[in-house]
Amino acid sequence: MSRLVALKLLVAVLVLGVSAVATTNSYAHPAPDGFADLAESLLPSVVNIASTFEIKPRLGAQDGGPGVPPWFDPFGMFGGQGRGQQPRETKAGGSGFIIDETGIIITNHHVIDNADKVVVTLSDGTELEAEVLGADARTDIAVLKVDPDGLLPAVKLANSDLVRVGEWVIAVGNPFGLGGTVTAGIVSALGRDIGAGYYDDFIQTDAPINQGNSGGPLFNMAGEVIGINSVIISRGGGNVGIGFSIPSNLAQRVVADLREHGRVQRGWLGVGIQSVDEEIAASLGLDEAEGVMISNVMEGYPAEEAGVLSGDVILKFDDKDTPDTRTLLRAVSDTPAGQEVDMVVWRDGDTKTLQVTVGEMPDDIDEPSSVASNGKSDLEDDTLDALGMMIITMTDEMRSRFNIPDEASGVIVAQVRRSSDAATKGLRRGDLIVRIGGQAVEDLDDISQGIEKAKADDKLAVLIQINRGGNFRFVPIKLDDEEAEEPEE
Template sequence: MKRTASLFLVALFAGAITLGTYKLVFEKNIIAYTSQEQTPFLKTSNTPTNTANFGDADFTIAAEKTVNAVVHVKNMTVGKSNSISGFFYGFESNQRPQIGSGSGVIISADGYIVTNNHVIDKSEKLEVVLNNNKSYEAEIIGADSNSDIALLKIEVEEPLPYLIFGDSDGTRIGEWVLAVGNPFNLTSTVTAGIVSAKARSISSRTNQSFIQTDAAVNPGNSGGALVNTNGELIGINTAITSQTGSYVGYSFAVPSNIANKVVSDLLEFGRVQKGILGISAANVNSPFAQQEGLDEIDGVYVAGIEEGSGADDAGIEEGDIIKQVDNVKVRKFSELTGYLSAKRPGDIVNVAVERNGKSITTEVILKKQLTVQLPIMGLTVKDLSENDEKIYDTNKGVKITSVPERYNDYGLRDKVIVKVDDNDIDNIEDAKNQFSKISRYGRTSITLLGKNGERERIIFQ
């Protein structure tokens, strides 16, 4: 009995020593202090954001402001059911409504909403559901497929909560951000992450510039808000890249400076006004660029200058390396295009280039887009200059400056397109519009002018 009591006392004493040692040595290292100071919602684009460690960051104020300004956008389209009898006997196929889902951000108290173009594309009817479950029919004010931004309007009885645009150029890598949207039809979902990269290009076919974050974004988040810890809108969540179709660790947002400019253009002009520098950059991933060491250049290598462009007028030359535009350092082409996407024709930018080892800074007046690649055929055309009008003896039409390899044998380069079928072509907007209507399976007649005014017609089918 005495032996049992002794063993019990030894075990009790050992346990006390163990517990005391743990309390003294280990437990004090896992104490976390959370700041109780609240970040105010400020109407400014220059307010420093909270970049402290996660334990000190407070997202509650930004989240409360954002969730009520993010809406659910429902896109109803009409699809056709392809029945077997319709295929064999030509019966008119039945139409059935299909509903797509996305998000949007209220940007004014009277009901203007910004979202993605792909969220509202091909809609027959748009419904917007607020965070308080009130539902409204929405009108499309305008849309831009290039930036993937669209502007909607709902008619409301009372002022709505809204977000202000922040300065996306001022965001910093590592800064905390929140993504708010409606993934999988889950209303007002908030996720947190950091800015992983800026001026990220995710497609070789476009020169879009995105903010990359690791805040979770899933289907249904498109068109939702990316905000900083002050509750300012710094991006419109747009895309993920994933083999599964769901979030895998990174997402992409259209920077707020670009979205804000697109919205302003749509309201003022009805379409986007693009200010073009007028240069073409070397493809740094090409074998030629790698052989010449262009892939190692810190900046944008100017491979070509567009005739009559702002860059041409300012004296920028082929072989120059663009290092900075205004106060923004440029290391890659997407950084250059991202900054210029927020500019209009007539805006002046200071461009710093390196030429033969010397630094040169020059003012460039941005001009409207002079060239465009036409749908279906892929021809690159430009509006006629005064010199072109004299050479071709016309003040209408568009000049072909580049052709895809498959059309090399047609002798199209440097000729002027004046008609597509029976439709006159006055400028690049006309040409883009008419070529977008061409069917891949029909016949198209294109009327061309040569340098001496001779007229010819080519049939493509």
């Protein structure tokens, strides 16, 4: 009897064990036996793209090159056009995929950028000239339209938010002009920021991707597109198992705008922004290094009209936390122009809620950049040796010497001491200090008062705002950084 009970218990344990294992693995997809059926069903929806570019010959003097008479250089041997030389064409290849059976195709912006002619080759060899409906350089996405005789096989864009690291994927494309190439791998990582732009959110995969795969699809095992293959990291130009795809969720909104408007409509505040590090957070009284700091407010744009000030730290935008610049940029750009949202900022040691009506980003606005200023300083003017820098008063002579616009204000960084915190933070000669401790700077007294106030408040660093070539940013400088070292040349 006891043996029977024991046997029943053993069977129960085995059953529970199998059940537990089955439950644990129910979310995991085992390695497939093969990809043949899936590849066969998807290949017809992937296309090859050939972009043609016209290269015009350089013109020399009188068509004969610099200083060469045309009768002496009839064939352009001396660098000129030559009388008989004609513009020539070059081609570049890429990939794309059909998302609408009427002939709508997605590819990368860089595949067709500045092309004079774009030809799409279908899987059956049919060639069709394509119209570019729209292209977006910021996300590297373009939408093409072809006019086929019948309906084309289209694929569906998946919800890329559901993609998980370790999932099996296949990439289909036109590497090195070899159309209809299928490779397989897994999702290696999500949310990759590789420095390509402010909208970086790449899916990383080890599925082999090579030159010519650009614009092609990355499929999940359900045959849905989770990404657009766009970038590889490689020393020699070939695959090393590190490829990046634009997530399908990002693509969906961009594609919708390009199809409807021919361009992407993005929300815009009209501010310069920077990340908040631990030193900036400490100088502002923030408990944690979080949020996005406003380094500059542009006149006449939504942020200024809402009362946003330089030095504010945005903690929330439309009820969403903004821990970093990338999160804020996406939140703002995804907000329709004209929509009013609440924005929580940190100002003067407390939170403040502002209502801002989001504007539309102008087409001619570029991503922020840093412009270095150069100049020499002879320290003959009023000077202040503080914060590891030699700072001088703004005068007409100094404006001319440092090439400073008339409308710019502040004081000038004339020299930066080696090994100082200011040097470590990247300050250099020619930078303008326009604010210190939240107060505008007009002269050297403002700098001295800002330092004394920070010390009186037991601050470890004082926050200054600099203007470098029209680009503004905040920099925390340690207060005990007064090393008497030789200044930088």
